Amino acid sequence: MNKVDGFQYKTLIPIRFADIDAFGHVNNAIYLTYFEIARSSYWEEVIEWDWDSVGIIIRRSIVDYLKPIILTDEIYTYVRTSRIGTSSFDLDYIIVKIVDGKEEICTTGQTLCVTFDYKTNRSLPIPASQRLKMEGK
Template structure:
């Protein structure tokens, strides 16, 4: 997982909710997957324009690296990109940053998800639709995506 933000084009602001906070005033470790999910869905809508009427996506695995705590009053954003594309699965990597008062960004968390193109009608994985595959490759720069086909 690269922490070099120059490798990420997609960024979305994530709202911190009161229910995200634990007894110590930090974002609870369980909430980071929700932040990844918010960013992932925004990316699929805004960049990939995933056709949900044809096939869906299920989550195969997730990893989280907690680097620095996030507090209730912090402003945060999540960068993400597709980093690997296979036949029916692809990897999405994340960097959650805290936004400082002058717009500076401090990396707090990194993560990765393995996503699987899925046919909910037949309950099985399917090849990633060509249009969605091409949009991910074009947006996230072919030189930065590992193609495992």
């Protein structure tokens, strides 16, 4: 399977029976959970986020539904950091399903993330080491 252009990270997403709605496809609200699973893995495996020093909150989520996903589909989510500010950054997502051995794009999305100090309830600058990893350095 080829990587989607510009995305270096992808992860398998397990589809649960509880994700399926009365019409037999993944319910629209579940896509945000799939994004969360993918970004958590991305932050752990690629960015190596230090949760003890800086938290992250989601300020905005966008989901574009292109094709339905059903229980028996094999799906993966691609994640990348597409914009980095002082204390916020954007993550882009592409959910693909495997059809006849090829990836078919089902959903795209984006979240606006803000680095956050839960003790002071204020945003913080993105730590330098995580910024470098988001930049791919």
